[in-house]
Amino acid sequence: MARTIQVGFVTPILLFLAASAWAQPQAAPTALVHYSFDDDLLDTGPDTFSVFQFGQGSVTLSSTQRFSGYRSVELRDVPGDHAFPELQGYFPLRTKGKLYLHFALMMTDPFEELNIALAGPKWFTLRKDGIGFWLKTANGYLTEVSDSMPKKLFLMRSFVWYVFDISYDIDKGVYDLTIRQDGVEAPVAAVREHPNAPNQPGSRVDKFSFIGDHDTDASKVVYYVDDVLVGVDEAIVHQRFAAPGRRKLFVDYWLSAQRARVSRPAPLPMMNLSDLGIGPAETAALRQDQASDLLGGVLAGTLSEVPDTVAQRSQAILRSVIAWRAGSAALKAGDAEFALTQFDQASQLSPSSTLFQMDAVMALAHLGRWDEADRRLAGIAPQWRDDPRLPATLAILGLARGDLDGVERQIRDGAESSGLMAEQYFLTLLWKGDSTKAERFAESMLARGSAVDRSWWSERLGDAAFLTGDIPRARSFYEASLAEHTQPRSVWLKLSDVYFKLGDIEKERTFRERVYGGLRER
Amino acid sequence: MRLGLYLMLMRNNMSRVPATLFLFTAPLLQQPAFGEGNSAAQLQQWVAGHNVAAIRALGPPALPQLVQLYKEAGNDEFKARVAQTFYELSWKSPEAKVALMKDVHTTNQALRLQVQWALGRVSNDQDVVDTLLANMRSDSNPLFRDKAACALAYDQIHLTEQQKVRLFGALIDALGDDKLDVRNIALLALQIHTGQTKNFNPGAPLREREQKVRLWQQWLAQYKSGL
Numbered sequence: 011m012a013r014t015i016q017v018g019f020v021t022p023i024l025l026f027l028a029a030s031a032w033a034q035p036q037a038a039p040t041a042l043v044h045y046s047f048d049d050d051l052l053d054t055g056p057d058t059f060s061v062f063q064f065g066q067g068s069v070t071l072s073s074t075q076r077f078s079g080y081r082s083v084e085l086r087d088v089p090g091d092h093a094f095p096e097l098q099g100y101f102p103l104r105t106k107g108k109l110y111l112h113f114a115l116m117m118t119d120p121f122e123e124l125n126i127a128l129a130g131p132k133w134f135t136l137r138k139d140g141i142g143f144w145l146k147t148a149n150g151y152l153t154e155v156s157d158s159m160p161k162k163l164f165l166m167r168s169f170v171w172y173v174f175d176i177s178y179d180i181d182k183g184v185y186d187l188t189i190r191q192d193g194v195e196a197p198v199a200a201v202r203e204h205p206n207a208p209n210q211p212g213s214r215v216d217k218f219s220f221i222g223d224h225d226t227d228a229s230k231v232v233y234y235v236d237d238v239l240v241g242v243d244e245a246i247v248h249q250r251f252a253a254p255g256r257r258k259l260f261v262d263y264w265l266s267a268q269r270a271r272v273s274r275p276a277p278l279p280m281m282n283l284s285d286l287g288i289g290p291a292e293t294a295a296l297r298q299d300q301a302s303d304l305l306g307g308v309l310a311g312t313l314s315e316v317p318d319t320v321a322q323r324s325q326a327i328l329r330s331v332i333a334w335r336a337g338s339a340a341l342k343a344g345d346a347e348f349a350l351t352q353f354d355q356a357s358q359l360s361p362s363s364t365l366f367q368m369d370a371v372m373a374l375a376h377l378g379r380w381d382e383a384d385r386r387l388a389g390i391a392p393q394w395r396d397d398p399r400l401p402a403t404l405a406i407l408g409l410a411r412g413d414l415d416g417v418e419r420q421i422r423d424g425a426e427s428s429g430l431m432a433e434q435y436f437l438t439l440l441w442k443g444d445s446t447k448a449e450r451f452a453e454s455m456l457a458r459g460s461a462v463d464r465s466w467w468s469e470r471l472g473d474a475a476f477l478t479g480d481i482p483r484a485r486s487f488y489e490a491s492l493a494e495h496t497q498p499r500s501v502w503l504k505l506s507d508v509y510f511k512l513g514d515i516e517k518e519r520t521f522r523e524r525v526y527g528g529l530r531e532r
Numbered sequence: 533m534r535l536g537l538y539l540m541l542m543r544n545n546m547s548r549v550p551a552t553l554f555l556f557t558a559p560l561l562q563q564p565a566f567g568e569g570n571s572a573a574q575l576q577q578w579v580a581g582h583n584v585a586a587i588r589a590l591g592p593p594a595l596p597q598l599v600q601l602y603k604e605a606g607n608d609e610f611k612a613r614v615a616q617t618f619y620e621l622s623w624k625s626p627e628a629k630v631a632l633m634k635d636v637h638t639t640n641q642a643l644r645l646q647v648q649w650a651l652g653r654v655s656n657d658q659d660v661v662d663t664l665l666a667n668m669r670s671d672s673n674p675l676f677r678d679k680a681a682c683a684l685a686y687d688q689i690h691l692t693e694q695q696k697v698r699l700f701g702a703l704i705d706a707l708g709d710d711k712l713d714v715r716n717i718a719l720l721a722l723q724i725h726t727g728q729t730k731n732f733n734p735g736a737p738l739r740e741r742e743q744k745v746r747l748w749q750q751w752l753a754q755y756k757s758g759l
Contacts, residue, residue: 090591090592136724148693157751226622226689307675312675
């Protein structure tokens with residue numbers, strides 16, 4: 011489901027009251043999003059909407075069909091193109107309370123499939139925090155997906171506008187839905203307290219989407235959407251827009267994301283079997299017990315239980331690895347409490363494994379239990395002294411606790427010798443506010459790097475220049491990076507920032523819309 | 533892991549065709565129609581090189597030639613490549629289904645996995661789902677059981693709602709299997725389809741499991757009645 015239009019998360023309440031009076035939510039909610047598609051504020055971006063027009067389908071403004079005002083959005087899907095057009099909008103993550111969704115929709119042929127959804131951080135999957143609310147058409151019927159099953163609502167008519175009002179109760183995991191046909195007072199459908207799509211209370215939402223079909227690629231649906239409004243039952247303090255379509259500059263978003271990435275304690279990569287406490291003696295035991303293949307299965311994730319027939323000594327080895335894998339998966343998923351129990355269980359079964367113990371430290375760091383993390387770290391540090399993963403691990407721990415000076419000291423000496431360490435060192439300098447030192451370091455890396463490295467370090471130099479306020483210099487580094495970049499998405503966005511700062515709105519939009527798409531009349 | 537990757541790519545609706553793909557395929561549109569000249573060799577080359585975009589640009593008329601390539605493949609490795617191509621194209625094809633079904637019990641690991649994954653993408657015939665269910669429950673190789681469940685969870689894209697009811701019924705039935713791993717993967721497949729577990733614990737005592745299975749059966753009855 012894609013991204014499109016935005017008008018103002020801060021749009022005054024009067025604006026959305028301009029839509030048809032009966033179609034408004036019962037309470038007077040605060041608008042999170044309102045797209046009437048009639049004004050000029052159609053800037054795509056991470057805080058507004060995106061338009062996806064891959065394949066042969068399209069998402070365009072239409073002035074021939076509209077419910078109110080003088081324009082709507084037309085979505086046109088093409089079968090067999092292995093893609094679908096999408097209008098996807100974003101709003102601040104809602105974790106509790108109620109959320110109101112309102113929109114008007116008209117189809118040219120209801121027998122073609124469309125899908126409309128509200129979803130959360132787990133995107134458009136049918137599970138908690140994934141799809142919360144889901145409507146689709148099937149065999150001409152508008153259908154809701156509630157409690158993981160499709161339920162027919164009514165047979166739709168072609169070229170008739172329908173107005174939808176949904177009150178989505180996040181805490182209870184239910185919704186009320188009312189659909190009215192344009193010009194008809196009685197609703198054509200009204201349901202109360204239906205379970206949300208996956209029947210999961212507390213399923214969070216932060217985006218909506220309008221698409222054609224997503225699986226069979228058979229839909230040639232053409233439909234129109236107007237007056238999209240998302241509101242809440244409580245006031246939300248919004249940040250102002252820093253630039254078109256975004257509340258922070260892309261450079262700042264990028265830096266925040268990098269910091270979140272590298273400072274999140276995560277399981278360490280396994281380098282060899284001895285990390286798991288499996289030395290020559292254990293290997294021999296596994297072989298004698300004919301359990302070597304089982305170990306392979308455990309490591310590949312295809313085996314999660316040890317047959318009772320396996321000898322005790324090999325059982326302990328295998329179970330320790332199973333527990334460690336479960337802990338790693340949990341830590342990656344953010345469940346550090348469970349991860350810690352698994353790592354500790356693995357350590358009990360295989361006390362000689364240094365990796366299990368270090369991963370337990372990472373889980374403790376994730377939980378912010380620093381005293382215990384430090385105590386355990388001190389206990390295993392001698393065994394890790396010569397391990398190449400140690401500096402990066404300590405840096406992650408330092409970043410997680412916000413000790414930037416300590417991190418810089420920790421990785422300064424080895425920074426130039428390793429790509430990952432160099433990246434981390436550079437970012438640490440930026441986060442400390444030492445852009446000049448960061449720039450000098452990036453220049454030294456640029457001078458010695460390969461073509462790919464040069465592209466990467468040119469971008470980093472652009473970052474440093476941007477943060478010191480030297481925008482023309484940032485532009486030249488970003489452009490140099492672009493010439494050799496294999497995945498230039500981040501550079502495009504940063505160039506959009508650059509041109510915003512330089513006052514070149516056309517180029518600002520050109521680069522931004524390379525990533526988020528744009529909305530135009532056909 | 534394929535499940536995770538596919539989940540991310542497809543279910544998150546992030547399965548976008550890269551823009552660069554069209555740069556590559558655009559020239560193909562001006563080439564002679566498929567079937568002329570040296571096209572069979574070209575197709576073979578594209579399959580071997582995993583150039584699915586080029587094959588997709590030819591459209592479904594390429595299917596008979598692909599089926600022929602599969603049937604005449606000299607080795608299982610190339611067959612697996614063709615099966616993977618069927619999977620990615622996701623075009624319904626009775627001929628492809630017949631060809632793939634002949635290898636749905638092969639012991640060649642790469643070929644078996646590709647065949648199991650591709651079948652639901654070329655056909656919604658009942659025997660496809662039945663065969664995958666049988667593999668999920670009874671294959672002697674746990675990997676093949678697991679990946680059959682994976683195919684049932686993600687790849688049955690052409691099923692009608694009635695066929696889905698039948699599939700869900702069979703998966704719910706598999707929650708009562710004697711083998712723990714079968715109960716595990718059946719639950720996982722159901723969870724992927726529905727986002728729910730109904731608190732079924734595959735390792736719980738029989739009586740507790742039976743109670744939860746009844747909840748699933750009630751859910752299925754409601755599903756059926758709404759169609």
